[in-house]
Amino acid sequence: xxxxxxxxxxxxxxxxxxxxxxxxxxxxxxxxxxxxxxxxxxxxxxxxxxxxxxxxxxxxxxxxxxxxxxxxxxxxxxxxxxxxxxxxxxxxxxxxxxxxxxxxxxxxxxxxxxxxxxxxxxxxxxxxxxxxxxxxxxxxxxxxxxxxxxxxxxxxxxxxxxxxxxxxxxxxxxxxxxxxxxxxxxxxxxxxxxxxxxxxxxxxxxxxxxxxxxxxxxxxxxxxxxxxxxxxxxxxxxxxxxxxxxxxxxxxxxxxxxxxxxxxxxxxxxxxxxxxxxxxxxxxxxxxxxxxxxxxxxxxxxxxxxxxxxxxxxxxxxxxxxxxxxxx
Numbered sequence: 001x002x003x004x005x006x007x008x009x010x011x012x013x014x015x016x017x018x019x020x021x022x023x024x025x026x027x028x029x030x031x032x033x034x035x036x037x038x039x040x041x042x043x044x045x046x047x048x049x050x051x052x053x054x055x056x057x058x059x060x061x062x063x064x065x066x067x068x069x070x071x072x073x074x075x076x077x078x079x080x081x082x083x084x085x086x087x088x089x090x091x092x093x094x095x096x097x098x099x100x101x102x103x104x105x106x107x108x109x110x111x112x113x114x115x116x117x118x119x120x121x122x123x124x125x126x127x128x129x130x131x132x133x134x135x136x137x138x139x140x141x142x143x144x145x146x147x148x149x150x151x152x153x154x155x156x157x158x159x160x161x162x163x164x165x166x167x168x169x170x171x172x173x174x175x176x177x178x179x180x181x182x183x184x185x186x187x188x189x190x191x192x193x194x195x196x197x198x199x200x201x202x203x204x205x206x207x208x209x210x211x212x213x214x215x216x217x218x219x220x221x222x223x224x225x226x227x228x229x230x231x232x233x234x235x236x237x238x239x240x241x242x243x244x245x246x247x248x249x250x251x252x253x254x255x256x257x258x259x260x261x262x263x264x265x266x267x268x269x270x271x272x273x274x275x276x277x278x279x280x281x282x283x284x285x286x287x288x289x290x291x292x293x294x295x296x297x298x299x300x301x302x303x304x305x306x307x308x309x310x311x312x313x314x315x316x317x318x319x320x321x322x323x324x325x326x327x328x
Contacts, residue, residue, distance in 0.1 A: 001031040003082045004075065004101060006092045009038050010171075011232075011251030013128065015149055015258045016278060017086055018048060020132035022147040024084070025050055027140055034078065036095065043232045047151035047259075057095075065091065072098025084139075085116070086132055105139045129278045149278045151258040157241035163224075164193060164322065165238060167201040167247035169209070172299035174269035175249045178306040179209070183216045185315055189246075190222055192319050193326065199238070201252060202227030244325040246318070248310075253277050262325040264318070268309035271295040282328070284321050288312035 003024065007017050014037070024033060032053070037045055039058035055075060062071040072095035083096035085106035096104040097115040106112055107122040120138045122131065130146055137144040166186065168177035177185075190198055200223065202210045210227035214220060230238060236255065239245060245256040245263050249270035256263045257277030265276060267287045272295075276285055287294065287309075294309050301307045 001028060001082070002034065002078055002080045003028060003031050003084070004034045004036065004078070004080045004096070004099060005084045006036045006086060006095060007038070008087050011041060011044070012254040012275070013086075014038075014041055014044055015151065015251075015254035016129045016275075017132055018149045018151065018258065019129045019147050019278065020084075020086065020136060021048065021050060021052070022150070023133050023136055023144050026147075027136060027144065028082075034075075034080070041232070043236075044151070046233075047153060047236065049150055049152040065094065068092075068094045069098045071095055075099045084135065085112075086135070088112075088122075090115075105135060107135060125273070127276075127278065128274055149254070149258045151236075151255070153236065153240055153259055157237075159241075160243050161241050162196045163199055163238075163242040164189065164196050164326070165199045165201055165226075165242045165245045165247075167245065167250060167252045168213070169202050169206045170248045170250045172269065174296070174298055174301045174307045174309075176307070176310070177248055177266070178311050179212060181311050181313070182213050185318065186213060186217060186223070188315055188319055189322065190217070190219070192323070194222070196243070196326070197222050197224055199224040199226050199242070201230070201235070201238075201247075204228040244322060246322060249275060257283055262328065264321050264325065266310065266313055266318070267295065268307050268313075269294075269296050269298055269301065271297050282325070284325070286313060286318060286321065288314065 007014050034053045036055050036057050039056040042056050045054045068091040076099050080101035083101035083104045085092045085096055088109040090110040093112040093115040104116045105118040106116045108119045113119045133144050133146050168182045170176045200210045207228035239256045239261050247253045248266050253265045254277050257279050262282040264284045272285050290312050
């Protein structure tokens with residue numbers, strides 16, 4: 001049997017989908033499983049423990065509805081028996097339809113019923129890992145266990161470095177750490193952990209934000225700016241060798257958690273019941289919880305110029321949690 005899975009588009013969601021891939025292998029032992037992965041996330045395929053044939057999709061290479069159809073059409077030669085669409089988009093279902101897969105499975109959304117053979121209603125309020133696995137369970141009409149989310153590094157760091165990584169960024173501004181709050185936190189962390197290097201993460205577009213934080217610090221001898229200098233592969237390597245990651249609700253949180261790095265996640269607009277890292281070992285979730293609007297799950301805060309839910313996070317609690325993780 002040949003099975004094709006359209007993985008999600010965001011880093012954190014891809015990590016959360018690794019639980020689905022494990023469950024799929026358990027449900028169909030011996031099946032030849034293929035995955036469709038966003039081209040920009042291609043390196044993640046190296047860390048998925050199971051061996052899958054990977055097909056890289058890019059909206060630049062295959063633009064619009066016509067491009068999605070052509071991409072799927074190119075995969076028709078594999079004669080897939082099953083196609084699972086984890087994203088809810090119309091274009092993802094169209095890819096599956098274009099492959100000619102006999103059974104095409106996904107959640108109901110965006111007129112997808114026209115393109116899928118098996119459509120299910122999404123269960124609200126559950127963790128996204130369970131949401132993905134639930135799709136398999138509904139199709140198979142049987143209970144499916146929820147394994148860990150897991151990425152595997154062939155050559156692990158033998159010794160953890162005295163390095164605390166900080167990620168204040170997020171694709172959604174409502175989940176991003178306000179600048180002044182970030183500066184205050186970094187100052188306190190530098191004072192609290194004088195024997196540790198403090199690394200600030202960020203994509204190239206986030207470099208100005210990180211530079212502005214560093215520029216506001218009185219002393220910078222232990223600060224390392226990784227923003228704009230680290231590929232996705234380099235980020236995995238950094239997360240593997242660091243002592244702990246302190247991060248906003250974002251892709252690096254899931255990445256660190258999936259490889260076993262101690263992870264502290266600061267939540268504001270996002271709902272930890274749905275999108276927190278899934279593995280509970282060496283994981284701490286911190287939320288202020290002082291506002292009636294928490295969590296709003298909006299990408300842009302509709303009430304405040306900066307996300308007040310992030311601004312009100314308890315810095316002493318964050319430092320105490322960091323201390324516990326560093327001293328494990």
